[in-house]
Amino acid sequence: MEQLIVAQAKEHFAQGNYQAAKSLFEKAQARYGNALFEVNIKLCLDRLARAAKTVPQSSGLGDDAVSAEQQLIKTQALLEEYYTKYQEAVWRLRKLDQKGEL
Template sequence: MEKDLVKRAHDAFNHGDYQDAITLYQQAAYQYGQSLFDVNIRICEQRLQKPGQLMKRVPKSSDAIPVAQQLAETQELLEYYYRRCQELEYRLNDAG
């Protein structure tokens, strides 16, 4: 069940269930690292405030990369680390 946490969060987001997505992303952030999910959580919060669209906001100096690009990169990294963890888990099981 834990292995599907990020997928469940992503599915909830895609179905417009942003509150559930936030909860799942927060759980994933606790397990895998907060910085990997900050953008996902922020986008969900924005969607809850204005359904159907992202809120416009004044960019900060820390927003060097657009949010959409950062989200894509975060998702890509997350998927990489998830696959890597599974590979290592399989190796441990094979060795034991």
Template structure:
């Protein structure tokens, strides 16, 4: 079974293929909403401009989460809610 679009974009990002990740995130943005993927696309673009530099997040504090970790967590949540939405749609179709 083919991986869903967001998962493929996430995999491309983790493999350092930022240009491909941008393309996939843009497709996902068109499908699910631009505001959901703006930061993903922005981080990929920054990585393409400065490939050896880590993206800096807000100043570190005891509860600050690095941008890369936020990206991973957001990605996981998006995938979870997408799958949940599909499950609910299938249930509604079965109830008809």
């Protein structure tokens, strides 16, 4: 069940449905511990805030600013992916430790 909630939350996040992802991460947080999903919820809130802001099409900053923004978005996505993988590994280790398999 826990894997299903987290998997659904990750899927919603990847699809850009940050509100649904946030709700599912909060449900997982209530069930499995506050610290485990704190960053995921923060990322959802950040994405929701970012989506609420509209950037004018002609900002006058040129192609370099657009390229830098695109690189920043890619870097953030990778960071989120790696952090999620880290959290999953920690979760698996805790489960194994609870079962006495470590």
